[in-house]
Amino acid sequence: MMLQNPSSKYRAFPPVHLTGRQWPDRAITHPPIWMSTDLRDGNQALIEPMSHDKKLRFFEMLIQIGLKEIEVGFPSASQTDFDFVRKLIDEDRIPEDVTIIVLTQSREELIRRTVDSCVGARRAIVHLYNSVAPVFRKVVFGMTREQITDIAVSGTKLVKQLVKQHPQTEWAFEYTPESFSTTELDFSRHICDAVSEVWQPTPHNKMIVNLPSTVECSTPNVYADQIEWMSRKLARRDSLIISVHPHNDRGTAVASAELAIMAGADRVEGCLFGNGERTGNVDLVTLAMNLYTQGVHPGLDFSDIDAVRQVVEECNQLPVHPRHPYAGDLVFTAFSGSHQDAIKKGFAQQKPNALWEVPYLPIDPADLGRSYDAVIRVNSQSGKGGMAYLLEQEFGLSLPRRLQIEFSRAVQAVADASGREIAAKEIHAIFCSEYFDQTSPYAYSAHKMVEDSSSDEPVQIDITLAHRQASLSLQGGGNGPIDAFVNALGLDIKLMDYHEHAIGSGANAKAACYVELRLANGPTMFGAGIDSNIVTASFKAVLSAVNRQLVRAEQEVAVAG
Numbered sequence: 001m002m003l004q005n006p007s008s009k010y011r012a013f014p015p016v017h018l019t020g021r022q023w024p025d026r027a028i029t030h031p032p033i034w035m036s037t038d039l040r041d042g043n044q045a046l047i048e049p050m051s052h053d054k055k056l057r058f059f060e061m062l063i064q065i066g067l068k069e070i071e072v073g074f075p076s077a078s079q080t081d082f083d084f085v086r087k088l089i090d091e092d093r094i095p096e097d098v099t100i101i102v103l104t105q106s107r108e109e110l111i112r113r114t115v116d117s118c119v120g121a122r123r124a125i126v127h128l129y130n131s132v133a134p135v136f137r138k139v140v141f142g143m144t145r146e147q148i149t150d151i152a153v154s155g156t157k158l159v160k161q162l163v164k165q166h167p168q169t170e171w172a173f174e175y176t177p178e179s180f181s182t183t184e185l186d187f188s189r190h191i192c193d194a195v196s197e198v199w200q201p202t203p204h205n206k207m208i209v210n211l212p213s214t215v216e217c218s219t220p221n222v223y224a225d226q227i228e229w230m231s232r233k234l235a236r237r238d239s240l241i242i243s244v245h246p247h248n249d250r251g252t253a254v255a256s257a258e259l260a261i262m263a264g265a266d267r268v269e270g271c272l273f274g275n276g277e278r279t280g281n282v283d284l285v286t287l288a289m290n291l292y293t294q295g296v297h298p299g300l301d302f303s304d305i306d307a308v309r310q311v312v313e314e315c316n317q318l319p320v321h322p323r324h325p326y327a328g329d330l331v332f333t334a335f336s337g338s339h340q341d342a343i344k345k346g347f348a349q350q351k352p353n354a355l356w357e358v359p360y361l362p363i364d365p366a367d368l369g370r371s372y373d374a375v376i377r378v379n380s381q382s383g384k385g386g387m388a389y390l391l392e393q394e395f396g397l398s399l400p401r402r403l404q405i406e407f408s409r410a411v412q413a414v415a416d417a418s419g420r421e422i423a424a425k426e427i428h429a430i431f432c433s434e435y436f437d438q439t440s441p442y443a444y445s446a447h448k449m450v451e452d453s454s455s456d457e458p459v460q461i462d463i464t465l466a467h468r469q470a471s472l473s474l475q476g477g478g479n480g481p482i483d484a485f486v487n488a489l490g491l492d493i494k495l496m497d498y499h500e501h502a503i504g505s506g507a508n509a510k511a512a513c514y515v516e517l518r519l520a521n522g523p524t525m526f527g528a529g530i531d532s533n534i535v536t537a538s539f540k541a542v543l544s545a546v547n548r549q550l551v552r553a554e555q556e557v558a559v560a561g
């Protein structure tokens with residue numbers, strides 16, 4: 001039997017006929033008015049709604065972040081929500097410059113209770129909504145356009161009448177034609193105009209018209225067209241704040257919000273980290289940080305993003321995904337080699353307070369209170385840059401480029417064998433065992449510079465080594481200490497390269513030395529030494545390279561035999 005093509009169940013979202021659309025040529029140059037609906041839309045979508053303690057913790061954090069408009073609940077829905085609003089007001093917990101918002105359906109008893117919940121507040125926004133889309137008109141309400149308009153208008157009249165009885169509170173009004181984005185634009189305009197006709201906003205006392213994508217059903221450009229259309233056509237535009245409330249059903253809520261701002265939206269409602277019904281509300285953190293990366297300060301403070309994330313996770317009982325933009329555990333981490341290489345070079349060249357130019361990192365992790373420690377992590381996808389970066393950041397070891405290439409093979413072998421991430425400590429341990437701890441067959445014991453005016457060579461040296469359980473005393477001379485040391489060893493050594501650097505400073509400072517040499521006709525190999533004395537460190541480095549060559553030669557003989 002032929003299965004029906006499932007896509008035939010759906011129909012394409014029609015484009016908006018908007019001539020001379022302006023938004024594609026606009027840029028966002030200032031932040032919108034932010035409204036957090038974490039305590040309402042976010043809370044109503046939780047498996048376990050927040051307790052008062054959690055709501056209060058969340059509320060206080062939103063204030064710290066800098067939110068000035070916070071939807072604190074749906075007071076007519078439950079005693080818990082009602083009591084929370086009362087708690088905020090009665091305990092005087094709402095700062096002067098913060099306004100609470102309360103949501104209600106457009107039903108008389110619910111509106112009365114909602115207004116009651118706010119009595120005594122310095123300022124409050126009553127947020128009235130009813131759904132206006134064809135499917136709701138048909139399926140949920142069974143009503144005509146006129147009847148639906150009447151629900152909104154009568155609710156608005158009642159709010160207006162009730163708030164007049166409490167003049168000590170500065171009241172504002174928000175109207176949402178719920179399911180706006182799937183509603184005919186002429187009807188959305190009609191119902192919003194009818195509501196504002198009742199409320200009579202002024203440029204000094206504006207009304208909020210909130211235009212949600214209650215369910216996101218189109219590409220973001222269509223939403224932007226809808227917003228620009230409304231912004232052009234609504235009556236009393238100068239007395240309105242146009243707000244958007246995007247949901248994320250298609251995964252494009254952030255783009256929808258951004259294009260909507262370009263199209264004329266003044267305000268955005270959303271939740272931190274995109275919590276909310278189904279796939280969530282638009283993520284305010286991402287929106288704000290996106291602005292930051294365009295050189296626009298969002299007016300919100302996410303400089304300690306991990307602390308914010310912790311509160312949100314604890315209150316919502318939902319994790320933030322490790323790859324969540326800006327906030328996830330892994331977003332400032334590079335595993336792949338070429339990314340690590342570019343990031344490492346970027347950090348090295350980035351000057352303080354200069355324009356940010358680190359490849360692969362759209363934002364400085366420090367701006368979110370994240371450290372650079374976790375930027376580079378190593379697994380089998382990584383290259384030399386990553387492990388070199390970690391050794392330098394965590395252990396102060398700055399490997400020369402060719403040593404990075406040589407050493408990366410050792411790390412790669414471990415990563416491949418284990419199939420898991422190799423932490424910085426493990427990389428260091430591998431480095432120690434590959435280089436610093438290569439003390440067999442030759443181990444450094446002591447050395448002494450000797451004066452010998454009869455010799456042609458400027459430097460003379462006595463060295464003591466441990467060699468296969470025996471102590472070995474050798475003498476040599478050369479142009480410098482390393483030359484003298486190599487000559488004293490009496491082996492066929494060709495020194496190819498030498499690097500040294502200090503680790504730390506003051507009494508605890510150490511020197512690290514890296515030498516690349518060829519022994520007899522073997523391949524060139526590196527050795528590394530570390531010591532509080534720079535000369536000793538270089539001798540240890542030579543022995544490390546010699547030992548590695550000898551061990552390798554022995555292994556080759558064993559394999560061949």
Ligand SMILES: CC(=O)SCCNC(=O)CCNC(=O)[C@H](O)C(C)(C)COP(=O)(O)OP(=O)(O)OC[C@H]1O[C@@H](n2cnc3c(N)ncnc32)[C@H](O)[C@@H]1OP(=O)(O)O
Binds near residue numbers: 105106
């Ligand atoms: C998109 C959004 O997120 S909007 C916010 C959604 N949030 C919530 O719904 C959570 C809070 N709500 C609730 O707890 C409940 O809905 C309550 C307590 C407010 C009301 O509960 P109930 O009285 O049982 O009614 P319920 O919400 O099921 O509403 C059904 C009735 O209200 C009508 N209705 C629904 N929304 C609205 C509205 N915005 N304005 C007016 N009437 C509405 C429906 O047509 C239906 O009418 P009917 O009973 O005559 O068929």
Ligand SMILES: CC(C)C(=O)C(=O)O
Binds near residue numbers: 129178213214215
């Ligand atoms: C009530 C409105 C604002 C809403 O939550 C939605 O449309 O998603």
